[in-house]
Amino acid sequence: MxxxxxxxxxxxxxxxxxxxxxxxxxxxxxxxxxxxxxxAKPVAAPSPAQWPQVNAAQYEYLPVTVSGQWLPQKTVLVQAATELGAGFWVVTPLQAADGSQTLINRGFIPASERQAWLPAAGAPADTPDTAPQTVTGLLRMTEPAGGFLRDNDPANQRWYSRDVAAIAAAQGLEQAAPYFIDQGLPARPGSPAAQTWPRPGMTVxxxxxxxxxxxxxxxxxxxxxxxxxxxxxxxxxxxxxxxxxxxxxx
Missing domain, CATH: 1.10.287 (Helix Hairpins)
Structure with a gap:
């Protein structure tokens, strides 16, 4: 024995x-x-035709650009723990001219800013922001399931990870990219920190x-x-x- x-x-x-x-x-x-x-120099984000080939080995953390209009009423707030403390990632879909959507992590906000970034009550959910936007950032792969010891709760809009498929389904995004983009490139040492919220460029x-x-x-x-x-x-x-x-x- x-x-x-x-x-x-x-x-x-x-x-x-x-x-x-x-x-x-x-x-x-x-x-x-x-x-x-x-x-690397930013390139165009993968198009819908390329989505089936997108994988972590070839695409994750690749600097990309994407253009479209914000869908602010479909914003979700994902709980985050960062070097600035606890708070939320502001994740808003960007809708391209062809109707496809890409989830954009616009950056970090502290808990005190939460109310300001919640979708406005009563506003039309599918109305895009009229101002065209071009976003540059790092392509990230979906974060399924949830956070540590916590499952995402789409019904109650409680998000603990950036689960692209779950967020797209909950927000009615029918042509969502299988990835999301962290807006902004990581700040270089010694560069001044942004003073506005959300705070982009915080990708680890x-x-x-x-x-x-x-x-x-x-x-x-x-x-x-x-x-x-x-x-x-x-x-x-x-x-x-x-x-x-x-x-x-x-």
């Missing part, structure tokens, strides 16, 4: 360490890809990478299992060499 437990622990710790090594390789590739991509493009530490921890635990097994085997062999005393009869 003890042997089976030791083997299971060793294999489990080894597998976890190897998984962390693989995760580290993936994270390093992501960091390199994102760093190179965000420096630096990623925490502790996978090597985790891998060494799991491999260390696997090594400890081997050392423990060695000590136990030596102790058992030593015990086997000791003379066995036969109880004397009185």
């Amino acid at each position: 003890l042997t089976l437990l030791g083997v299971a622990l060793f294999v489990g710790f080894l597998a976890l360490g190897t998984w962390q090594v693989e995760r580290r390789a993936w994270k390093l590739a992501l960091m390199e890809r994102v760093t190179d991509r965000v420096r 493009i630096s990623f925490h990478n502790s996978h090597l530490v985790y891998a060494l921890t799991w491999y260390g635990l696997a090594l400890m299992v081997l050392v423990a097994a060695y000590v136990i085997v030596r102790w058992e062999k030593r015990q086997a060499r000791l003379p066995h005393k036969t109880p004397s009869a009185e």
Whole structure:
């Protein structure tokens, strides 16, 4: 029984360490890809004909531009935790001339600004803003399901992640792109911070990478299992060499 437990622990710790090594390789590739991509010159956002081919490996964090008119009455507020504190992302559809829509994360607002960015009561839901807009930002992939330990609640307009399909369905967007765009490019160090809300350009493009530490921890635990097994085997062999005393009869 003890042997089976030791083997299971060793294999489990080894597998976890190897998984962390693989995760580290993936994270390093992501960091390199994102760093190179965000420096590129903005291009036109993928058109409806290209939507089936859009994937994270080729498109995520790509600087893009898209033009259209805001649909302000279809704005949703998605809960956010940022370097500026807790608040909301303001996500508004931008409708192109061909009728397609792209969800735009216009930026962060603190909780105190929430009421100002809620859709106006009684206003026509499908009336676009008359002013044409051209938005430049980073293409992002959908964030399905919800946030940490919280599910999106479309019926009550409570959003914890930018789930494109769910938001489009809840807001009646029939030709929505399968991605969203973070408006604004990330601010460069030393550049002045915007003083208006929503605050764009807050896309996180630096990623925490502790996978090597985790891998060494799991491999260390696997090594400890081997050392423990060695000590136990030596102790058992030593015990086997000791003379066995036969109880004397009185």
